[in-house]
Amino acid sequence: MSFPIEQIRQMFPVLHQEVHGKPLIYFDNAATTQKPQSVINSLEGYYLHDNANIHRGAHALADRATRYFEDTRETVQKFLNAKESAEIIFTKGTTESINLVAYTFGRKFIQTGDEIIISTLEHHSNIVPWQMLCEEKGAILKVIPINDAGEIIYEEFEKLLSPKTKLVSVVHASNALGTINPVKKIIYSAHAVGAKVLLDGAQSTSHLEIDVQDLDCDFMALSAHKLYGPTGLGVLYGKREVLEAMPPFQGGGEMIKEVTFEKTTYNEIPFKFEAGTPNIGDVIAFKYAIDFINETSKSAIKEHEEGLLSYANELLGSIKGFIPVGTAKEKVSVLSFNINGMHPFDVGVMLDAKGIAVRTGHHCTQPLMKRLGLEGTVRASFAVYNSKSEIEKLAEGVAQIARIKNK
Ligand code: PMP
Numbered sequence: 366m367s368f369p370i371e372q373i374r375q376m377f378p379v380l381h382q383e384v385h386g387k388p389l390i391y392f393d394n395a396a397t398t399q400k401p402q403s404v405i406n407s408l409e410g411y412y413l414h415d416n417a418n419i420h421r422g423a424h425a426l427a428d429r430a431t432r433y434f435e436d437t438r439e440t441v442q443k444f445l446n447a448k449e450s451a452e453i454i455f456t457k458g459t460t461e462s463i464n465l466v467a468y469t470f471g472r473k474f475i476q477t478g479d480e481i482i483i484s485t486l487e488h489h490s491n492i493v494p495w496q497m498l499c500e501e502k503g504a505i506l507k508v509i510p511i512n513d514a515g516e517i518i519y520e521e522f523e524k525l526l527s528p529k530t531k532l533v534s535v536v537h538a539s540n541a542l543g544t545i546n547p548v549k550k551i552i553y554s555a556h557a558v559g560a561k562v563l564l565d566g567a568q569s570t571s572h573l574e575i576d577v578q579d580l581d582c583d584f585m586a587l588s589a590h591k592l593y594g595p596t597g598l599g600v601l602y603g604k605r606e607v608l609e610a611m612p613p614f615q616g617g618g619e620m621i622k623e624v625t626f627e628k629t630t631y632n633e634i635p636f637k638f639e640a641g642t643p644n645i646g647d648v649i650a651f652k653y654a655i656d657f658i659n660e661t662s663k664s665a666i667k668e669h670e671e672g673l674l675s676y677a678n679e680l681l682g683s684i685k686g687f688i689p690v691g692t693a694k695e696k697v698s699v700l701s702f703n704i705n706g707m708h709p710f711d712v713g714v715m716l717d718a719k720g721i722a723v724r725t726g727h728h729c730t731q732p733l734m735k736r737l738g739l740e741g742t743v744r745a746s747f748a749v750y751n752s753k754s755e756i757e758k759l760a761e762g763v764a765q766i767a768r769i770k771n772k
Contacts, residue, residue: 368669373661374750376401387720390755395540395568395699395746396724397590401657404594407650419645420619420636434645437652438635444655445585445602446576452608454635455643458599459567460490462586463534465601465638466563467494469611470532470584474561477503479531482560484509484517484546485736486539489729491565495534509535511736515542515691523554530560537569537585541728541744542691543674543699545569552581561607567591571748572670572697574663583607593749594654595647601638608634615640658749666749670698673747673756680760686771687763690742698747701728704763706770709741712763716743719762 374380377399382389391399411433417426419434435450442450456462471494475481481495485508499506507530509522517535526533533555538545552562563584566575570587577585584607589598603611613620613631617640622630631637658666677700681687686705704712713725726741727734734741745759 368665370669370750370752374752376403376657377750378402378405380750384720384722385718387718390721390751390758392745392747392751392755392759393722393724394571394748394751395591395728395744397596398571398593398748399750400595401593401654403653403657404650407653408595408646411646411649415649416646418642430645430649433649433652434643437648437655440652440655441600444575444659445570445600446578447602448578449605451634452602452605454601454603454608454638455648456586456599456601457597457644458588458590459488459565459586460599462584462599462601463490463563463565464494465614466534466584466586466603467498469614469638470561470607471495471498471502473610473612475502475504475531478529479504480507480525480527480529481505482507482509482522482525482530482533482535482555484522484535485511485733486515486517486536486542486544486546487534487730487732488536488540488565488567489731491534491536492732495532504531505529508732511733513737514693515539515544515737516693517544517546519547519550522551526554526558526560528558530555530558532561532563534563534565536565536567538572538697538699539691539730539733540568540699541730541733541742542693542701543568543696543746544691544693545573545695545697547695548582549580556581568697568699571658572667574667577602589647589651589654592651592654593657594651595644598644598647598651603634605634608638613637613640617641619643661749669749670747670751673751673753674698674700676753677745677747677756677759680756681763684760684764684767686767690737690739700745700747701742702745702763703739703742704767704770707766709743712743712766715766716759716762719758721745721759721762
């Protein structure tokens with residue numbers, strides 16, 4: 366069956382507009398994806414009919430809001446194939462999920478002289494929290510090097526592992542280059558020295574089938590807004606035994622069992638990590654984003670996006686002056702590139718004038734850019750609603766821009 370691209374595009378109202386007098390071509394999906402009508406309807410429906418605080422209310426609206434909120438938790442559990450819904454914690458996003466682990470797991474289990482391993486591919490949100498922790502604890506941050514294609518050098522990773530390694534925190538799929546890391550192997554090797562593993566799933570969860578039990582990761586962080594869901598909402602998956610061993614993150618309502626001025630006891634997971642009133646409306650709407658992905662099917666999405674990426678490589682690859690950045694064998698649908706003699710930002714502005722939205726710059730991966738000897742790249746990242754004809758427009762646009770400096 367062919368991919369129902371027109372039907373899917375109809376579900377995303379934002380796509381049907383012109384910018385600078387040209388039909389919008391949205392290729393900034395690694396930054397954030399657009400939202401289907403079902404997600405928008407859910408947000409509106411919640412505030413029109415169901416708005417109430419959850420878990421405590423003795424009235425119908427509170428009951429309904431609580432049920433819908435917990436439905437999303439179960440939907441996320443199934444989406445990641447977590448063992449139980451208590452292992453799904455709602456956060457503000459990938460950034461907060463990683464910081465939560467740094468503050469709680471990190472402060473309890475990482476001591477002076479211990480080592481944390483990350484990779485050269487990391488987003489700043491999977492670098493800075495560990496630097497802050499290492500500074501506070503006198504722990505050491507080690508970095509897995511990469512080759513020129515943008516792949517981690519596995520043998521070097523193995524050399525970094527030792528009984529001192531307490532945590533390996535790596536990106537599943539790179540936002541800047543698209544590289545998919547060999548995470549199953551990484552997790553296996555890390556566990557062999559007794560280290561826990563956190564996967565930054567911000568980019569992988571919208572493109573790849575995820576099974577946290579099969580991967581055997583201890584934590585996975587993700588953001589709803591990169592999965593066709595609302596902004597300001599994310600998930601931390603953690604194995605029950607690991608979450609239970611961790612102290613709470615923030616103190617406040619909801620995360621307690623009993624409070625007296627002398628002593629407070631804490632709630633069970635996941636509530637122990639969800640202090641205060643959560644982002645109820647957005648959590649409820651997130652379910653519809655996951656339903657959309659499930660109904661479209663992850664495998665069909667993956668096949669479609671792989672088709673877009675290889676078509677883009679084929680068309681742009683033949684343009685004089687086109688320089689691909691990141692040529693890993695295993696990639697999600699991210700095409701990072703430069704044009705010979707041009708600054709990425711200028712290329713981005715010229716593409717915008719043609720109605721094509723891309724990202725330019727360091728993509729919050731400054732150490733990676735430094736390793737590649739680049740100031741930044743132009744990044745076109747593809748999603749479920751992008752089409753081959755849009756890729757052709759991108760290639761036409763890039764060819765026109767490249768001709769300015771590459772006659
Ligand atoms: N990690 C990766 C790989 C990302 O792409 C992003 C978002 N660009 C983040 C972490 C941070 O996500 P958020 O801003 O939603 O917290």
